[in-house]
Every structure is written in structure tokens, then in C-alpha cells.
Amino acid sequence: MKLRWQWCASLLAEDFPVGAYEQLRCSVEGATPFNRLGWLRGAESALHGQRLQILLGWQDQRLLLCLPLIAGRESRAGLPLRVLRHLGHPLADRLALLVADEARGAMQEALQEIRRQLxxxxxxxxxLVAAEQLLQPWGRASWYVQQSLTCRVPEHRIVPEDRQEASGNLRYELRRAQRRCAEIEARVLRIAPGADEVDELLQRLQTVEQASWKGADGLGIFSGAQRQQWMHGALRGLAAEGCLRVVLLEHQGRCISYRLGLLENGRLYDYNIAFLAEYASLGSGRLLLDEWIRWGLDQGWHWVDASRVSLGRSSHQLHERQSGQVLQQRWSFYSRRPRGLLAGSGEWLWQRLKPHLQAWRQRRQRHPAQGTRP
Known part of the structure; x- marks a missing residue:
């Protein structure tokens, strides 16, 4: 299929085809909240030192492909590289590439257009999830391609049995959290903010996160001026689209713990959690996660999803209720430009040396060096 290609410099421009974009997004199976315009426009508003270019692929008046790409410069082992990424990195937890089924045959041509423009x-x-077939043409046209697993995301299918009390250690933990919250008269609130009330809510959540360990370590979604601008813009946009959900624990009118989620097609993405250190003993995380599930039962949601977790040492509480998992991948395509050749060759070599290095480290840990004998 031959598409008509068009480049745009902003999702905020008056001539950006919002209606056509929404039709494409709704037609792509697996599209997530991070594909929504509200989120992406928030990400664009916080760009710093990067260039945004949006590739649109049309068939007549129908939009069949949209790839918003950010171009920047990075250094790998002292080698300066021109790097492209999807808009939303690194705070987008899961993405679908917005490519209609009819446009899958145009992916190689799309890569040629990207290389010409950027x-x-x-x-x-x-x-990305399940993108192998879609990206095969890009792999064949690259010097080196690397596909790597970034996380195994636990998910919980919401079923009527969830109305019953949990069993085992989870029941004990939930009962203890409920008892401790009752002792201080803390209450759980469900909030589905609209555009008018979201700013005040986000300020409350930001205050909690900044006072938590995430804020102290600079790892929160509200850490730093750029992320604050990004989150306020993106979450305001998602609230306007009816996608933002919050469960929070309130004590004497003060928010002391919260979970922030994004709702898409009956799937709640558990995006962020924070709590005040002085209330850590309450066990509010499990309590609020249980509230997600009970809210889902009331509203007809199908899944609660951890959104993103650490690959090697995830401690997400949804593991206790896990009924499935989502495998997310990172794809790296090294071009045949001179620096792409060097970087790709270096990555190829590193991927082959890494297992041997890991095995050597494991042997060292199992058999630590003995002191020299006198």
C-alpha cells in the first residue's frame, strides 16, 4: 500500500488532524492512555533540547499511521549519537504504535521517510507489546536490531469473587491496615476528577510525593520543574478526557497516601503511588490497591494493571493478586550511518560478552576469594 506522507511539527497546532487521530487511536487494538492526545500534548509541552516531528500516513482522507518522534543527541561510551524516540519517553509506561492494519505493509516506506526527514x-x-511483526521491516533495513524485555507487568482480572474477603496473608495485611486506619479515623476516597478540579488535586498529590522517599531521591513523577510541567499538563489532559482516577487516604483533611491510575477500555493502569513516611505503618498501599479492585467491581472494569515494574526485583503489591502478566519490550534499531555502525557493533559485542560477565560475577559471589595463607 502506498500512503501519502505528511510531517507536522506539533500536536498543539490548530491544523493537527485531531478527529482523524482519534479515529486511528480507537481502531488500534492495545492503545493505552499514553497514546491519548492529552498525555502526548503534555509531554510535548515539557520538551527541552529535543525536536518533535510527527509522521502522518494518509490514504485519501483517512489517517492510517501516526508516529510522534523526538530527536535528540546522546552519548554512548563517548560516542555522540543522533537518537529518535517515541514522544512520551521515559514516563510513558506502555505504548501501542498507531498503525492501522491496512498500513502494516507501508512500514518499510515509513522508515525511509523517517530517515529522510530525521x-x-x-x-x-x-x-511496546507484541510489535514483532509490525517492526520486522525495520529490523531488516537496519545494521543491527536489538529486542529486549523491559518488564513483566503483573495484572489482575477483576472477577465477582473479588467481593469476598481475601485469603491467607493478604487477608491479614488488609485487616491490619483497615484497623489501623480506623484507629486514627483515616478514610479512603475515590476521585474521578474533571478538568476543573484536577489542578487542586494534583497539587495535593505532588505535596505528598515530594515529602516521600520518591521526592527525597528525585525519582517521582513530580520531581523537578520539567516533570512537574509534564505531569500537570498530561494529567490535566487525561482528566478532561475522563481517564484519570485517584484513590487516596485522607487524615483530618490531609492526603497522606494515594494511588494514581489511568483508565482505558476497562483497564486501570496503576501508574503512581506515594505516601508520607510517618504513616508508613498503616499499610495503605494494599488498602488502596484493594479499593481499585472494589471500584472496578462497581464500575465494570475488567483489569487492574501494574503499568510498569522493575524487571529483576519488582515489589509491586499486585503480585499478590496476579492472574496474568504483560511482557513489554524495548526495540533498538541501529542505522547504517557511520556512528550507527559503530554503536550497533559495540552493542552487538556487549550483548555477547554480558552473559559471560554475569556468570563470572555469580561465581565470585558463590566462591568469594579466600585470604592468603600465612
């Missing part, structure tokens, strides 16, 4: 050494796409 010459690059590395094109890297994070947190």
Missing part, C-alpha cells in the same frame, strides 16, 4: 544513528522504542 537522519539518525539509533531509533529506540520503549515499552
Amino acid at each position: 537522519p539518525h544513528d539509533l531509533l529506540q522504542l520503549h515499552e
Whole structure:
């Protein structure tokens, strides 16, 4: 299929085809809240030192492909590279590439168009699910392609049995949390904010996160001026689209713990959690996660999803209720430009040396060096 290609410089421009974009997004199976315009426009408003270019692929008046790409410069082992990524990195937890089924045959041509408009050494796409067939043409046209697992996301299918009390250790933990919250008269609130009330809510959540360990370590979604601008813009946009949900624990009118989620097609993405250190003993995390599930029962949601977890040492509380998992991948395409060749060759070599290095480290841990004998 031959598509008509068009480049746009902003999702905020008056001539950006919002209606056509929404039709495409709704037609792509697996599209997530991070594909919504509200989120992406928030990400665009916080760009710093990067260039946004949006590739649109049309058949007559129908939009069949949309790839918003950010171009920047990075250094790998002292080698300066031109790098492309999907708009939303690194705070987008899962993405679908917005490519209609009819446009899958045009992916190689799309890559040629990207290379013409945005010459690059590395094109890297994070947190994709089941994108192998779609990206095969890009792999064949690249010097080196790397596909790596970034996380195994636990998910819980919401079923009528969830109305019953949990069993085992989870029941004990929930009962203890409920008892401790009752002792201080803390209450759980469900909030589905609209555009008018979201700013005040986000300020409350930001205050909690900044006072938590995430804020102290600079790892929160509200850490730093750029992320604050991004989150306020993106979450305001998602609230306007009816996608934002919050469960929070309130004590004497003060928010002391919260979970923030994004709702898409009956799937609640558990995006962020924070709590005040002085209330850590309450066990509010499990209590609020249980509230997600009970809210889902009342509203007809199908899944609660951890959104993103650490690959090696995830401690997400949804593991206690896990009924499935989502495998998310990172794809790296190294071009045949000179620096792409060097970077790709270096990555190829590192991937082959890494297992041997890991095995050597494991042997060292199992058999620590003995002191020299006198």
C-alpha cells in the first residue's frame, strides 16, 4: 500500500488532524492512555533540547499511521549519537504504535521517510507489546536490531469473587491496615476528577510525593520543574478526557497516601503511588490497591494493571493478586550511518560478552576469594 506522507511539527497546532487521530487511536487494538492526545500534548509541552516531528500516513482522507518522534543527541561510551524516540519517553509506561492494519505493509516506506526527514544513528522504542511483526521491516533495513524485555507487568482480572474477603496473608495485611486506619479515623476516597478540579488535586498529590522517599531521591513523577510541567499538563489532559482516577487516604483533611491510575477500555493502569513516611505503618498501599479492585467491581472494569515494574526485583503489591502478566519490550534499531555502525557493533559485542560477565560475577559471589595463607 502506498500512503501519502505528511510531517507536522506539533500536536498543539490548530491544523493537527485531531478527529482523524482519534479515529486511528480507537481502531488500534492495545492503545493505552499514553497514546491519548492529552498525555502526548503534555509531554510535548515539557520538551527541552529535543525536536518533535510527527509522521502522518494518509490514504485519501483517512489517517492510517501516526508516529510522534523526538530527536535528540546522546552519548554512548563517548560516542555522540543522533537518537529518535517515541514522544512520551521515559514516563510513558506502555505504548501501542498507531498503525492501522491496512498500513502494516507501508512500514518499510515509513522508515525511509523517517530517515529522510530525521537522519539518525539509533531509533529506540520503549515499552511496546507484541510489535514483532509490525517492526520486522525495520529490523531488516537496519545494521543491527536489538529486542529486549523491559518488564513483566503483573495484572489482575477483576472477577465477582473479588467481593469476598481475601485469603491467607493478604487477608491479614488488609485487616491490619483497615484497623489501623480506623484507629486514627483515616478514610479512603475515590476521585474521578474533571478538568476543573484536577489542578487542586494534583497539587495535593505532588505535596505528598515530594515529602516521600520518591521526592527525597528525585525519582517521582513530580520531581523537578520539567516533570512537574509534564505531569500537570498530561494529567490535566487525561482528566478532561475522563481517564484519570485517584484513590487516596485522607487524615483530618490531609492526603497522606494515594494511588494514581489511568483508565482505558476497562483497564486501570496503576501508574503512581506515594505516601508520607510517618504513616508508613498503616499499610495503605494494599488498602488502596484493594479499593481499585472494589471500584472496578462497581464500575465494570475488567483489569487492574501494574503499568510498569522493575524487571529483576519488582515489589509491586499486585503480585499478590496476579492472574496474568504483560511482557513489554524495548526495540533498538541501529542505522547504517557511520556512528550507527559503530554503536550497533559495540552493542552487538556487549550483548555477547554480558552473559559471560554475569556468570563470572555469580561465581565470585558463590566462591568469594579466600585470604592468603600465612
